[in-house]
Amino acid sequence: MSDAANNKYDIIVVGAGPAGSMAAMAAAEAGRRVCLLERKSKAGAPVRCGEGVGFKGLTLSVEPRPEWIKSTLTRARMVSPSGINVEIKNGAEGWILDRERMDAGLAAMAAEKGAELIPNTPVTSAEKLPDGTYRCVSAETGDAREFTAPCLILADGVESRLARGFGWNTALKPGDIESGAFARVKSKDIEPDCCVFYTGSKAAPGGYVWIFPRGEGEANVGLGVIGSRCRPGLPKELLLSFIAGRFPNAEVTDLHCGGIPVARWTRPLVKEGVMLAGDAARQVNAINGAGIAYSLYAGKAAGAAAAKSIRPNGTCDHRTLTEYHRTWAKNYGKQLDRSYALKEFIMSANDAFLDRIAESLSKEDPAKISYLRVFMRAFASKPLLLLKAFKLFK
Amino acid sequence: MTVVDQKKCDECGTCIGVCPQDAIILGKALRISSEKCTSCGICVRICPFAALSTDGGKSK
Ligand SMILES: Cc1cc2nc3c(=O)[nH]c(=O)nc-3n(C[C@H](O)[C@H](O)[C@H](O)COP(=O)(O)OP(=O)(O)OC[C@H]3O[C@@H](n4cnc5c(N)ncnc54)[C@H](O)[C@@H]3O)c2cc1C
Ligand code: SF4
Ligand code: SF4
Numbered sequence: 148m149s150d151a152a153n154n155k156y157d158i159i160v161v162g163a164g165p166a167g168s169m170a171a172m173a174a175a176e177a178g179r180r181v182c183l184l185e186r187k188s189k190a191g192a193p194v195r196c197g198e199g200v201g202f203k204g205l206t207l208s209v210e211p212r213p214e215w216i217k218s219t220l221t222r223a224r225m226v227s228p229s230g231i232n233v234e235i236k237n238g239a240e241g242w243i244l245d246r247e248r249m250d251a252g253l254a255a256m257a258a259e260k261g262a263e264l265i266p267n268t269p270v271t272s273a274e275k276l277p278d279g280t281y282r283c284v285s286a287e288t289g290d291a292r293e294f295t296a297p298c299l300i301l302a303d304g305v306e307s308r309l310a311r312g313f314g315w316n317t318a319l320k321p322g323d324i325e326s327g328a329f330a331r332v333k334s335k336d337i338e339p340d341c342c343v344f345y346t347g348s349k350a351a352p353g354g355y356v357w358i359f360p361r362g363e364g365e366a367n368v369g370l371g372v373i374g375s376r377c378r379p380g381l382p383k384e385l386l387l388s389f390i391a392g393r394f395p396n397a398e399v400t401d402l403h404c405g406g407i408p409v410a411r412w413t414r415p416l417v418k419e420g421v422m423l424a425g426d427a428a429r430q431v432n433a434i435n436g437a438g439i440a441y442s443l444y445a446g447k448a449a450g451a452a453a454a455k456s457i458r459p460n461g462t463c464d465h466r467t468l469t470e471y472h473r474t475w476a477k478n479y480g481k482q483l484d485r486s487y488a489l490k491e492f493i494m495s496a497n498d499a500f501l502d503r504i505a506e507s508l509s510k511e512d513p514a515k516i517s518y519l520r521v522f523m524r525a526f527a528s529k530p531l532l533l534l535k536a537f538k539l540f541k
Numbered sequence: 542m543t544v545v546d547q548k549k550c551d552e553c554g555t556c557i558g559v560c561p562q563d564a565i566i567l568g569k570a571l572r573i574s575s576e577k578c579t580s581c582g583i584c585v586r587i588c589p590f591a592a593l594s595t596d597g598g599k600s601k
Contacts, residue, residue: 186567186568195553269567269568269569271566271568287568287569304554305553305554305555305557305558306554306557306558306567307558308557308563308566311563317558318558318559318560318561318563319558319559320559321559321583321586321587324555324558324559324587326555326587326588326589327555327589328589328590372589374559374586374587377586377587378586379585379586379588379591379593379594380588380589380590380591381589382589383589383590383591403551403553404551404553404555404588404589404590405553405554405555405589406553406554406555406558406559406587406589408558
């Protein structure tokens with residue numbers, strides 16, 4: 148390793164997504180020397196997300212800036228495989244975000260608090276050194292750069308590659324990941340305050356199609372296909388044919404793809420001086436694939452514990468880091484475990500079953516079916532839908 | 542072994558998330574280690590943009 152600079156920190160954070168930026172912000176705010184390493188030249192671009200989030204989940208961790216919010220959702224509609232509509236209308240509960248602005252904004256906020264944001268830095272390897280500290284190396288350009296610290300936060304998203312070097316097996320089974328594709332669509336047909344979901348094995352095997360309106364006649368349109376039922380390129384094919392059918396002649400831009408972990412969250416979240424946060428720890432709602440609120444929350448909790456763990460002599464008290472695992476398990480652990488159990492159940496259901504649920508729900512008062520309940524919390528706490536589901540299943 | 546078509550690859554990292562051998566790495570571009578790859582094909586099936594293909598292990 149030629150003349151790599153010997154960069155020493157209290158805490159290294161890998162990945163400037165919502166989880167990593169929140170972690171870096173929390174740790175820097177507490178006065179720690181923090182670096183935030185990001186592969187891309189700019190946090191947040193390109194967007195790989197539907198950009199939908201519930202009010203509560205977002206504001207629990209961060210006060211959103213006005214420019215992060217594209218639109219407010221007041222209604223939702225689920226369309227069953229055979230075309231039965233379930234309307235859900237109970238007031239505003241969620242936003243469509245501008246993630247390019249939000250992610251860049253969060254990284255900038257971390258930097259304002261004193262974290263050193265270092266873009267264009269793909270971490271290619273991470274390891275524990277004999278003195279108990281951790282070293283991250285970015286060796287892509289020939290001039291390898293090194294960063295060392297007694298505490299390491301891995302927030303490298305769906306890849307979660309670096310955790311493997313520390314004994315975590317983060318490789319997802321095909322049944323635990325959604326293979327996704329999405330695009331921005333401009334059309335007069337877009338309803339400005341309504342998100343629409345389509346289910347069924349034709350539209351998206353083991354997943355769903357979503358339409359999230361982001362204002363000015365534009366929407367994020369995307370879908371996920373469960374890995375176990377995927378074949379090369381299927382998400383892209385299904386998306387383009389859905390858009391062609393639903394929004395003929397529309398302007399389609401920003402076609403991208405992405406993977407959504409729908410696994411159980413990783414246990415433990417902490418090993419010695421290393422922590423996992425966000426998609427890297429599979430902290431995602433397995434029913435609907437929502438991860439923004441969870442990664443913000445987890446990142447902030449991990450960063451706070453990391454800051455607390457650094458002793459006056461510059462070493463890390465590993466026991467203090469486990470506070471992060473406990474905080475997470477207590478506040479979100481059970482909820483996401485329930486979502487995972489329900490995902491496994493839904494995956495075993497067929498289209499006829501989804502149609503039966505839709506049929507019974509379509510008779511309900513739209514104001515009484517909670518959008519939040521059905522999607523953002525995914526049947527987790529007040530299982531109206533789950534109850535019906537099990538009744539219908541018998 | 543498995544190879545990537547850089548023109549089709551969107552650099553989303555989905556394939557890395559499923560590779561059981563930790564054979565794929567995304568730095569400046571996506572790279573697959575011919576030493577580690579067992580041609581299991583899991584990543585090929587998951588790629589949303591069909592950017593990966595495998596010769597079924599012939600070259601290994
Ligand atoms: C198609 C799609 C639609 C989605 N829609 C929604 C939605 O509507 N609502 C919702 O709540 N969630 C949604 N999600 C999930 C949500 O996007 C994620 O849960 C969230 O972005 C996770 O944040 P994170 O910080 O953990 O990871 P990420 O946002 O993925 O950030 C990880 C960062 O780490 C960087 N990185 C990775 N490896 C390295 C490395 N080795 N070195 C340096 N940097 C590295 C990456 O470049 C990236 O910037 C969606 C996901 C997808 C793919
Ligand atoms: S899953 Fe496909 S598009 Fe995504 S990084 Fe891998 S090869 Fe590229
Ligand atoms: S074929 Fe299997 S081992 Fe090879 S890169 Fe893909 S997932 Fe990894």
